[in-house]
Amino acid sequence: MSESKPPGQAPEQTTDRLFATQRRPDDFRFDASVARVFPDMIRRSVPGYTTIIPMIEVITEQYVQAGSNCYDLGCSLGASTLAMRHGIPYQDCRLFGVDNSSAMIERCEHYIALDDNPLPVTLRCEDLLQTELSNASVTTLNFTLQFVAPEARAQLLARIAEATRPGGVLILSEKIHFESEQEQNIQTRLHHEFKRANGYSDLEISQKRTAIERVLIPESLAAHKERLLAAGFNDVVVWYQCFNFVSMLAIKSD
Numbered sequence: 228m229s230e231s232k233p234p235g236q237a238p239e240q241t242t243d244r245l246f247a248t249q250r251r252p253d254d255f256r257f258d259a260s261v262a263r264v265f266p267d268m269i270r271r272s273v274p275g276y277t278t279i280i281p282m283i284e285v286i287t288e289q290y291v292q293a294g295s296n297c298y299d300l301g302c303s304l305g306a307s308t309l310a311m312r313h314g315i316p317y318q319d320c321r322l323f324g325v326d327n328s329s330a331m332i333e334r335c336e337h338y339i340a341l342d343d344n345p346l347p348v349t350l351r352c353e354d355l356l357q358t359e360l361s362n363a364s365v366t367t368l369n370f371t372l373q374f375v376a377p378e379a380r381a382q383l384l385a386r387i388a389e390a391t392r393p394g395g396v397l398i399l400s401e402k403i404h405f406e407s408e409q410e411q412n413i414q415t416r417l418h419h420e421f422k423r424a425n426g427y428s429d430l431e432i433s434q435k436r437t438a439i440e441r442v443l444i445p446e447s448l449a450a451h452k453e454r455l456l457a458a459g460f461n462d463v464v465v466w467y468q469c470f471n472f473v474s475m476l477a478i479k480s481d
């Protein structure tokens with residue numbers, strides 16, 4: 228997206244070079260500098276992201292119910308929110324995007340306004356652990372749960388399951404960890420090769436790895452499935468995997 232700038236001012240730099248030069252090993256945060264380059268960063272960092280986004284539209288269309296609420300928790304710039312919006316055929320549905328990064332929400336408003344679908348979107352700049360959830364048919368956590376403190380995850384998922392109507396779903400995409408050390412090493416190497424193929428240098432890959440180490444906590448597929456079932460969902464289906472990135476569909480029975 229190009230924003231209009233006063234004459235003579237350089238256009239905004241939207242390519243992710245945040246980790247290209249040596250920097251202090253601070254924890255990764257979704258601040259203004261990340262929000263500025265985020266579409267480029269996530270596309271070049273998450274294998275399958277460019278497939279998962281349009282599939283969120285397809286899945287939403289399958290499970291959305293008339294008169295229900297749909298939630299995109301950790302909406303960032305609204306890529307997943309817009310996919311959901313395009314999959315909702317009912318004008319009596321309400322769609323909410325929630326993110327606690329004001330830098331993300333400010334830019335998200337702009338992207339939502341540029342999209343011409345008529346369904347209103349309500350953006351909430353708040354902690355998804357506190358956000359009100361009710362009468363839900365489709366909820367999305369697209370690479371967001373991994374940033375929530377592990378000890379808060381079970382209660383959040385139970386709250387989502389409780390708020391979900393019979394027949395409704397949670398779309399959960401996550402970076403995962405493998406129980407076998409050998410598989411963990413293979414999948415990590417392949418993920419890093421994906422980043423290299425997308426133009427990231429070894430320095431960028433290693434500095435980003437250090438920055439996310441304490442804030443992005445991946446869990447195993449088995450741990451995710453077990454917790455989703457314990458939270459109140461009746462079925463969990465893996466509908467996508469590329470290397471160590473997975474997307475699941477947790478379904479509440481009719």
Ligand SMILES: C[S@@+](CC[C@H](N)C(=O)[O-])C[C@H]1O[C@@H](n2cnc3c(N)ncnc32)[C@H](O)[C@@H]1O
Pocket residue numbers: 257269300301302303304305306307325326327328331353354355356368369370371374375
């Ligand atoms: C990887 S991004 C999500 C990408 C987005 N769903 C998409 O499909 O493009 C994770 C987002 O979750 C948000 N986030 C992390 N923890 C949160 C919390 N406790 N409450 C609200 N938002 C949170 C971050 O600010 C960030 O924008």
Ligand SMILES: O=C(O)C(=O)C[C@]1(C(=O)O)C=C[C@@H](O)C=C1
Pocket residue numbers: 268269272273370402435436439443
């Ligand atoms: O695992 C990595 O190396 C990543 O860069 C992944 C990841 C993510 O999964 O959200 C981490 C932070 C940014 O949001 C973009 C991508």
